[in-house]
Amino acid sequence: MKITSPDLDSDSNSSEKPNLLSLRVIIFARCAASETAFYHVSTPISLQKFLEFTVTQRSIILRILPILLLTPILIGCPNTPQNGGEDGKTDTTKSATTNVLPDPAGMPEFNAQSAYDYVAKQVSFGTREPNSPGAKKAIAYFLEELGKLADTVYPQKFTHTGYSGAVLNLTNIVARFNPEAKVRILLCAHWDSRPRADMEQDESKQKQAIPAANDGASGAGVLLEIARILKETPQGVGVDIVLFDGEDYGDSDIDDTAQYFLGAKYFSSNLPPGTKPAFGILLDMVGDKEAEFAMEGNSLDFAYPVVVKLWKAASHLQLPAFKHERGGVISDDHIPLNKVAGIPTIDIIDIDLVGHNTLNPRRKYWHTLGDTMDNIGASTLGQVGKLLVYTIYKLIPDEMNQQQPA
Numbered sequence: 001m002k003i004t005s006p007d008l009d010s011d012s013n014s015s016e017k018p019n020l021l022s023l024r025v026i027i028f029a030r031c032a033a034s035e036t037a038f039y040h041v042s043t044p045i046s047l048q049k050f051l052e053f054t055v056t057q058r059s060i061i062l063r064i065l066p067i068l069l070l071t072p073i074l075i076g077c078p079n080t081p082q083n084g085g086e087d088g089k090t091d092t093t094k095s096a097t098t099n100v101l102p103d104p105a106g107m108p109e110f111n112a113q114s115a116y117d118y119v120a121k122q123v124s125f126g127t128r129e130p131n132s133p134g135a136k137k138a139i140a141y142f143l144e145e146l147g148k149l150a151d152t153v154y155p156q157k158f159t160h161t162g163y164s165g166a167v168l169n170l171t172n173i174v175a176r177f178n179p180e181a182k183v184r185i186l187l188c189a190h191w192d193s194r195p196r197a198d199m200e201q202d203e204s205k206q207k208q209a210i211p212a213a214n215d216g217a218s219g220a221g222v223l224l225e226i227a228r229i230l231k232e233t234p235q236g237v238g239v240d241i242v243l244f245d246g247e248d249y250g251d252s253d254i255d256d257t258a259q260y261f262l263g264a265k266y267f268s269s270n271l272p273p274g275t276k277p278a279f280g281i282l283l284d285m286v287g288d289k290e291a292e293f294a295m296e297g298n299s300l301d302f303a304y305p306v307v308v309k310l311w312k313a314a315s316h317l318q319l320p321a322f323k324h325e326r327g328g329v330i331s332d333d334h335i336p337l338n339k340v341a342g343i344p345t346i347d348i349i350d351i352d353l354v355g356h357n358t359l360n361p362r363r364k365y366w367h368t369l370g371d372t373m374d375n376i377g378a379s380t381l382g383q384v385g386k387l388l389v390y391t392i393y394k395l396i397p398d399e400m401n402q403q404q405p406a
């Protein structure tokens with residue numbers, strides 16, 4: 001991933017915001033105006049009203065329809081009398097429509113040690129940059145493991161012309177649970193290793209690929225454990241787990257982002273059939289022992305309600321790695337998912353690692369040969385995994401219950 005803007009306060013993407021601003025305006029307006037109308041997503045807006053809009057407005061509405069399906073779980077409406085019962089008191093039977101989050105009791109346990117082992121297994125294959133022997137082993141491993149767990153698994157193979165005309169053979173791994181389900185989410189991470197350790201001080205090491213324990217394997221490890229849980233405790237929600245290749249191929253000295261996010265770009269233009277996920281969660285560098293997950297800037301711009309809801313849930317679950325502060329702005333696999341696929345997607349990422357923007361000397365290993373298992377902590381993987389389990393087994397079902405006719 002790349003830092004899009006080192007100036008955390010700048011609004012460099014403001015020219016790209018209209019759709020999202022419209023999205024937020026519509027959500028907040030509906031939130032405040034009428035809880036009932038807000039949650040009856042089958043008719044989010046009347047046909048007559050729809051036809052009164054301009055072509056641009058109509059296209060915006062059509063683009064946000066998928067997210068409207070799940071907006072109630074994505075955002076806690078502000079505390080207004082409409083959110084409570086008739087007397088204005090909180091109605092606990094409608095937890096998703098209020099700020100009351102569902103009780104985590106009874107949800108499956110995320111096994112942090114198992115996730116850690118999935119990370120270590122990937123690292124044991126050696127570096128996993130495009131066309132490497134380690135990449136081949138990793139692809140075979142993902143297909144075998146996920147083949148045992150998911151309802152449908154397939155490799156999404158494609159080629160890309162890299163630097164100096166190199167032909168890169170790349171493979172995304174797509175694992176689908178409940179492929180026919182109409183309510184679905186996307187969980188994703190990149191699995192590839194960066195082919196050059198360009199943040200090494202020692203120039204002689206800069207051309208080597210990195211072990212990528214955190215910058216790659218950590219997210220994929222969490223998602224393999226999620227897949228194991230989904231197999232063990234089937235659930236009605238559709239979940240697409242996608243592991244992207246080619247996220248970290250780009251050389252920031254040569255170009256901007258043209259050679260980054262290769263797998264996510266390909267996937268975004270070649271989505272699986274059926275219902276599009278209502279939203280997506282990207283994991284990147286989610287394994288450091290002392291990780292801090294601030295709210296990433298592009299995620300806030302593209303999928304604000306998802307960020308707010310998940311960070312609120314993290315507080316509810318008492319997950320200390322999640323910080324209630326705005327972090328830097330990062331270009332990552334979520335950019336094509338938002339812009340090309342139209343799936344509102346957030347990035348859970350340990351932003352301070354990027355550019356070695358941390359005061360902790362141990363944590364200055366991003367894009368170096370030091371990105372090894374030594375930095376990985378099962379407890380961080382466990383926090384991220386627990387939040388995903390809560391989202392799948394509590395937040396979404398809670399919301400779906402809201403939408404059942406009385």
Ligand SMILES: [Zn+2]
Nearest residue numbers: 001194215248
């Ligand atoms: Zn990276």
